[in-house]
Amino acid sequence: MTEMKLSWPKNYNEVPKEAFVREDIYAEEVKRIFHGTEWHPVAHESELPNAGDFKTYRLSGVPLLIGRDVEGVVRVFYNACSHRGNQLETAVMGNKTEFECPYHRWLFDSKGDLVGCPNPREFLPGFNKADYPLAQPRFDIFFGLVFVTLSSETEPLLAYLGDSQNTLRELLAGDGRLKLLGYQKVRYDTNWKSYTDNDGYHAPLLHQAFKMLNWQGGNGRQFTATKRGHICFESALSVATGPSVLKDKSLIEFKGQDPAVGSRIVSLFPTFVSTKHLDVINLRFATPIDAETVEVHYAYFAHQDDDEDMVRHRLRQSSNLLGPCGLISMEDASIFHRIHIGNHTPGSAIFQKGVHDPLKLESEFLQNDESGNLPRWEYYRSVMGFERATA
Amino acid sequence: MIETDMSLEAALNAVLLADADALDSKDMQRWLDNYADEENASYFCRSAENSEHGLALGFMYDDCRARLEDRVTFVNDIWVGTFQDYRTRHFVQMTSYHRADTATLEMRSNFSVFMTPKDSGITQVLAAGQYLDSVRQQKNGGLKLLSRRAELDTSVLPRYLVYPI
Ligand code: FES
Numbered sequence: 001m002t003e004m005k006l007s008w009p010k011n012y013n014e015v016p017k018e019a020f021v022r023e024d025i026y027a028e029e030v031k032r033i034f035h036g037t038e039w040h041p042v043a044h045e046s047e048l049p050n051a052g053d054f055k056t057y058r059l060s061g062v063p064l065l066i067g068r069d070v071e072g073v074v075r076v077f078y079n080a081c082s083h084r085g086n087q088l089e090t091a092v093m094g095n096k097t098e099f100e101c102p103y104h105r106w107l108f109d110s111k112g113d114l115v116g117c118p119n120p121r122e123f124l125p126g127f128n129k130a131d132y133p134l135a136q137p138r139f140d141i142f143f144g145l146v147f148v149t150l151s152s153e154t155e156p157l158l159a160y161l162g163d164s165q166n167t168l169r170e171l172l173a174g175d176g177r178l179k180l181l182g183y184q185k186v187r188y189d190t191n192w193k194s195y196t197d198n199d200g201y202h203a204p205l206l207h208q209a210f211k212m213l214n215w216q217g218g219n220g221r222q223f224t225a226t227k228r229g230h231i232c233f234e235s236a237l238s239v240a241t242g243p244s245v246l247k248d249k250s251l252i253e254f255k256g257q258d259p260a261v262g263s264r265i266v267s268l269f270p271t272f273v274s275t276k277h278l279d280v281i282n283l284r285f286a287t288p289i290d291a292e293t294v295e296v297h298y299a300y301f302a303h304q305d306d307d308e309d310m311v312r313h314r315l316r317q318s319s320n321l322l323g324p325c326g327l328i329s330m331e332d333a334s335i336f337h338r339i340h341i342g343n344h345t346p347g348s349a350i351f352q353k354g355v356h357d358p359l360k361l362e363s364e365f366l367q368n369d370e371s372g373n374l375p376r377w378e379y380y381r382s383v384m385g386f387e388r389a390t391a
Numbered sequence: 392m393i394e395t396d397m398s399l400e401a402a403l404n405a406v407l408l409a410d411a412d413a414l415d416s417k418d419m420q421r422w423l424d425n426y427a428d429e430e431n432a433s434y435f436c437r438s439a440e441n442s443e444h445g446l447a448l449g450f451m452y453d454d455c456r457a458r459l460e461d462r463v464t465f466v467n468d469i470w471v472g473t474f475q476d477y478r479t480r481h482f483v484q485m486t487s488y489h490r491a492d493t494a495t496l497e498m499r500s501n502f503s504v505f506m507t508p509k510d511s512g513i514t515q516v517l518a519a520g521q522y523l524d525s526v527r528q529q530k531n532g533g534l535k536l537l538s539r540r541a542e543l544d545t546s547v548l549p550r551y552l553v554y555p556i
């Protein structure tokens with residue numbers, strides 16, 4: 001089926017750097033992964049709290065319109081008119097109960113039905129509006145998190161999530177009843193795989209803040225779920241101790257209920273990373289733009305039951321802690337860029353920490369192990385049809 | 392009266408340029424010194440997209456003097472040596488101002504910021520937008536920023552931010 005050649009090393013802990021930079025591989029990834037049998041989170045229902053609220057999003061180029069209809073039901077459409085395919089909605093978000101395509105004035109209601117079009121007598125004989133609703137991709141919802149798949153063959157969402165379900169549910173505050181605080185959106189100059197390989201996974205030595213704040217990681221586990229190697233981190237929360245270099249300590253304060261579920265990360269194949277840390281609830285909708293660019297929309301949330309003080313605290317913490325300019329994450333952003341530059345060199349990226357036997361895959365890891373990424377890489381290799389060397 | 396307005400406008404411009412110069416020089420202490428020494432001195436950087444939708448979350452949310460001081464610590468101490476450094480050039484232009492009360496002025500300005508990463512040497516636009524400033528008239532007559540909101544037209548940043556905009 002493919003002419004793509006890439007020799008994949010025998011060892012599970014080695015990833016050929018070519019995979020990150022070759023245009024032909026990227027084109028094939030779009031087909032096999034982004035348009036293939038994977039589920040992609042594209043929104044959380046709480047981004048659209050009211051009837052008529054909508055958001056638009058491009059999933060590796062495919063324009064989507066995610067809307068809450070007048071009865072409160074969330075649906076996903078392709079953001080393209082069912083007539084000639086004109087982009088239907090141009091706003092990033094908003095509230096509308098009808099969508100009108102300006103080109104020939106076809107009008108759609110919030111359920112996606114075509115409710116009006118001028119001069120239909122001039123159309124094809126037998127033209128029937130009922131035959132022209134907005135087209136829809138397959139979608140499903142998990143505790144408010146809206147997933148889309150562009151393939152009819154993808155397994156059901158719950159099977160897709162497998163053992164990551166529980167961690168993801170906890171991360172979504174247990175009940176998915178979130179309240180949107182806002183976005184930080186950024187493009188990184190890196191291949192999407194370098195982004196997912198290095199976001200979520202945590203390199204404590206990179207962050208001087210931990211040392212300066214005397215902030216040790218809490219105890220926890222890292223495990224992978226399903227054949228896709230979705231990565232879950234579950235840790236008790238640790239709080240910084242000792243003298244602080246910060247004048248405003250609220251940035252690293254925990255005001256939530258239960259420190260036992262204080263820290264969660266779920267990273268789903270291919271690009272989704274989500275985290276709950278201290279009082280920050282953050283969903284990162286990431287999509288490739290091209291082989292060398294990934295766009296990430298960091299969406300931050302409060303919980304619907306929060307009082308005013310808690311919302312304010314989350315807002316203040318979310319803005320400054322974890323995003324592309326955050327106290328303990330700005331450095332990660334820089335690593336995404338630098339890894340991508342480094343990947344234009346021969347050889348393989350070699351994973352070390354937590355690897356016991358390079359010829360075996362495991363599914364339980366220590367918190368800061370690099371080896372947690374390896375099951376995902378094995379899945380990637382198999383989807384792409386790259387053959388692993390035997391010697 | 393005209394003369395007073397002219398000198399006021401010149402003084403406001405000086406505040407605007409002092410901030411731009413401090414940032415482009417990466418002199419965070421000077422950046423901080425351009426803010427009033429008041430507990431609620433503040434700096435916000437967020438997308439106009441968030442603001443227009445009633446979303447208060449920002450890229451930077453320094454809503455008190457303590458956070459401004461911490462911002463200096465982030466750049467000068469905590470992040471040192473972990474990122475690809477870049478030069479910036481701020482171009483600022485006041486578009487309007489008015490007096491809010493005897494000690495406070497409101498000022499709006501446009502900005503565009505170019506950035507040049509040191510490793511690539513390629514210059515590109517980092518962000519464009521507006522500053523919405525409250526400016527405090529000190530007892531000695533001097534002007535300082537009381538609060539600044541950098542509202543970015545650029546809702547998708549071309550990279551992470553180290554320095555305030
Ligand atoms: S393309 Fe939308 S009405 Fe013709």
Ligand SMILES: [Fe+2]
Nearest residue numbers: 202203328332
């Ligand atoms: Fe990190």
